[in-house]
Amino acid sequence: MSATPVLASTREELSALLAPARTGGRRVGFVPTMGALHEGHASLFRVAREHVAGGPVVVSIFVNPLQFGEGEDLDRYPRTLEEDLKICEREGVDVVFAPSVEEVYPGGTPQVTVDPGPLATILEGRTRPGHFRGVLTVVAKLVGLVRPDVAVFGQKDYQQLALIRRMALDLNLGCDVVGAETQRETDGLALSSRNRYLDDEQRQQAVALSHVLMAAQEAAVHGVDVALDSARAELRESLGVDLDYLEITDPQLQPLPAVVPDGTEGRILIAARVGPTRLIDNLPITFGTPPEARPAAPTQGDT
16 A cells, blocks of 8 residues: 555445455554544544554545434534545555545435444433434444454544444444544643634633543542532533533443442543534543552551
């Protein structure tokens, strides 16, 4: 594969480009995106490269209409293919798959879609019914076209990552699903294609989301309720943030009891509007005193 990415727009072109890697037994890495690429996406490309040991990395750029609900920003979503290709070239991406809507959905709106199950009814699913059906359907279609050995997704969309992992397990997709860490600005704001919608004042207000999450992280030593109370207190001091949800769950997005053993891991997730722009973020959280921070048990002879 060339260091300059080759652009494919049809399934036939994609198959032909990947045929040498398949016959040569090389691993294929895949990063699905909707374009409007930024440094967070670039970090996913690097993670994919680490997992393929010299095999090709494929990036798809496709704004998926099936995952946008009524009143959401499908028409407004940025399309920046020329700039996206420059980022792909800089990161050594081998193939960029940028299909049309007709190529991905050749029969029009699909009659057969992926049912995301109960995990899609909470958090994002409460606000965006049908969203994850659209996400999982397009990911399943793209994985079927690329047939990767490993697919990389960002942890910023944590519920999406959890659902894709479940789909890969339940439907035997045959690829490893890797979650890569969220990339942030120096002040903590999670990188997102939607950040470009924010004006200067809204950009300053948006950093509150990460501050809310970090307040919970710092207070987690005192338990679940205190962590959540600290996050809410930070939120009350934040101007311009219209909260959708703020919740603490276990790593599988299931509810946690108020009292958990020391070292219990969880996730704190937030969604809010800043101006007209809806943003999401999340962080891992550990409750009580984690094992590495606890005093060592006395050894024989200690007093």
